[in-house]
Amino acid sequence: MSEIFILIPGRTSKQGCGISEGKFSEGYLSEINLLQVSPKDMQRLGLNDGDRVRLSSETGAVEVAVVAAKGDELPSGVLFIAYGDLSSRLMGQDTHGSGMPTSKGLDVEMEKIA
């Protein structure tokens, strides 16, 4: 059973520190490979921290582990992931004459991997 969400990739402290530690460092890789989901959506979809989901956009698909977002940081229906390899695989290819691929506010389909 899949559902459409809005994905917001963005910076985090850990991701920023991880860039200096190295793109192949454990800290960096673990941060960019973790999807934050609102606690309400986690509960509704029967997801637990560490469960893996498949995210698909019109340009790509990735598999990623989920974690509940802290407090009320994320509204229901919105997902967050730290910028990196996975988020970039999902962003749009067309820059609409701007040079900037649509990199935030992406429509993605989320499906729990059994």
Add this chain to the structure above:
Amino acid sequence: MSLAAEKETAPDSSLKIVLDATCTFCGCVCDDIDLTVKDDHIIEAKRACVLGKSWFFNHHTDQRPSCLISGQPASIDDGIERAAQILTAAKYPIIYGLSDTTCEAQRLAVGIGDWIGGTVDTTTSVCHGPSGMAFQGVGEVTCSLGEIANRGDLIIFWGSNPAESHPRHFTKYSLMPKGMFLPNGRKDRTCVLVDVRKTKSARAADIFLQIKPRKDFEALWTLRALAQGLQLDAQVIEDETGVPLAAWQDLMDRMKRAKFGVFLFGMGLTMTRGKHLNSEAVLALVRDMNAYTRFVAKPMRGHGNVTGADNVVSWQTGYPFGVNLSRGYPRFNPGEYTTADTLARGEADAAMIIASDPMSNFGQAARERLAAIPYIALDPKETPTTRAATVAFTTATYGINVAGTVYRMDDVPIPLRPAFDSPHPSDFDILSRLEKRVKQLKAAVRLP
């Protein structure tokens, strides 16, 4: 920066102290960091934020060879020769990156782009490039961060999360400082945060407005309408933006009452649908506000010298990014000459990537094209981009090993005070030699 800023010897003679060093991790470019250096390790970075500490503590000497050709160690001479051959033989060579190196190196990169008739683009195109387009359309009512520290009594962050991306912005410039006209510092300021997420920055704000994703344009034009005193339908506004009209009216009232309003906007605007139109809406709103009070806008810039890249490319070509030099004169066209496009469309047939990692940060089609063409990479660290490069130079780190100039996010130039020498060449060294060789090869082609 204090007048006493100079290298000193610490009580322990094996340690070196560098006063007022400059952190080049983010666009704040904090130049008040005191470093303690032991051999090729920085072991203390006073006043640095969490990102700055990670920057300084993790840039010790990389043990990789200074040059790799097809993944094999090679001499720098051979690397320069191969790089020059690649760039001069190409029909559509591109140069990309540049936001994490000195202005001096950036200048050389643009020069090489000119010699090879290439396309020069910087990471601005996937950062605040849309804002760069908006500056051309609307203009920018702006100021330095020092003016914000001394005068800004209403600070609006929109689509930006400085608590995680620019941790010292609050304390050094925008919220906490006691300024010339704000003797009580934070108590004299009101901070508003507008975002689609309740980020860690919300804790620092007096007012948080959580708008619907992809509705920045509508929200900004709501404010523009309210600035003109237009009557709006409350239900429509709340349905569209996710925020009640009364909250927008309250914000507009505060904006008009402010003595010095400041609008700091991030990539929440430029990376979201609307892009340059979102930035244009900010700049137009801020321009409108100057009919009532003093109001300024500044983009929150990410990389340490991305602002320098805009400046240098503008000085040399007249345009800030996405510049094509193939006809012998500069042409600017975002969407045509920007790297995400030239790669994804399969146009570029060779590349030089300087201090950037498109193999991690670009979409799949662009990555596949880059992997299929010969390219040169310069980076202090090993990245997916350096690993797949035809020629990879391991370079010294700017600000830690290399002196030079960088531009803070408010276009203020700041000198670098390196901490220790690197066995690797700087970007400037490599690009100087490469430019010389490229010129020789181009001159040979022109000879009868």
